[in-house]
Amino acid sequence: MRVIAIDGPAGSGKSTVAKAVAERLGLPYLDTGAMYRAVAFAVLRSGGDPADEELAANTARSMELEVGLDRVMVNGTDATVEIRGPEVTRSVSLVAANPAVRVELVSRQREWAERRGGGVLEGRDIGTVVFPDAELKVYLTADAAERARRRAQEVTDLDYETVAADLARRDTLDSTREIDPLAEAPDAVMVDTTGLGVDEVVTEIARLLEEKQPS
Ligand code: DC
Numbered sequence: 001m002r003v004i005a006i007d008g009p010a011g012s013g014k015s016t017v018a019k020a021v022a023e024r025l026g027l028p029y030l031d032t033g034a035m036y037r038a039v040a041f042a043v044l045r046s047g048g049d050p051a052d053e054e055l056a057a058n059t060a061r062s063m064e065l066e067v068g069l070d071r072v073m074v075n076g077t078d079a080t081v082e083i084r085g086p087e088v089t090r091s092v093s094l095v096a097a098n099p100a101v102r103v104e105l106v107s108r109q110r111e112w113a114e115r116r117g118g119g120v121l122e123g124r125d126i127g128t129v130v131f132p133d134a135e136l137k138v139y140l141t142a143d144a145a146e147r148a149r150r151r152a153q154e155v156t157d158l159d160y161e162t163v164a165a166d167l168a169r170r171d172t173l174d175s176t177r178e179i180d181p182l183a184e185a186p187d188a189v190m191v192d193t194t195g196l197g198v199d200e201v202v203t204e205i206a207r208l209l210e211e212k213q214p215s
Contacts (some may be wrong), residue, residue: 001120005126008140011147032123037083057100127185139187
């Protein structure tokens, strides 16, 4: 099974890079952040509180979830746009810190890859927890100002200061939570994407893969 793990903080360029790497290698792609967002979405939609651990865990276990390349379906509803909205973004760190939610989603992620014979998975804990034996682990970073600038371009309805503050808040929550915090795997290759274009990063990852498989 061929698994490429791409981890890193929000705004490091993970999604764009992971999608491009998957395309170049002809492998399927999975955005695991969208899965945590989908749980937050489903809890909010049921009128529940994302801080309710039991509710969030039950929701994760029972939900029908389909994360496609450009569409996310949650219990038969198209949630593609709403999972990126401010309400979900505000509460997703709480859901991601819930151990029972993580157990369920990690198991779904492993199953997803096993069924497809591998894939490119992006997230926070792919190289450390989900696939510690991944063929290649990349840890993407970029300086905080650049990450906020990128995010602000994506979410056009929020100003730079708001985006930067939210990003800093989520960085802290994601890297200080007790269970599976955002961390670089010891055998991950760190790639700093500050000032680099997507093509340059993808080419670097392709080169790292070739280095691993001398022909
Ligand atoms: O990458 P993103 O912003 O869509 O991630 C949403 C949230 O989910 C973020 O708070 C980090 C968390 N997450 C996680 O804990 N583990 C993953 N594998 C992916 C995302």
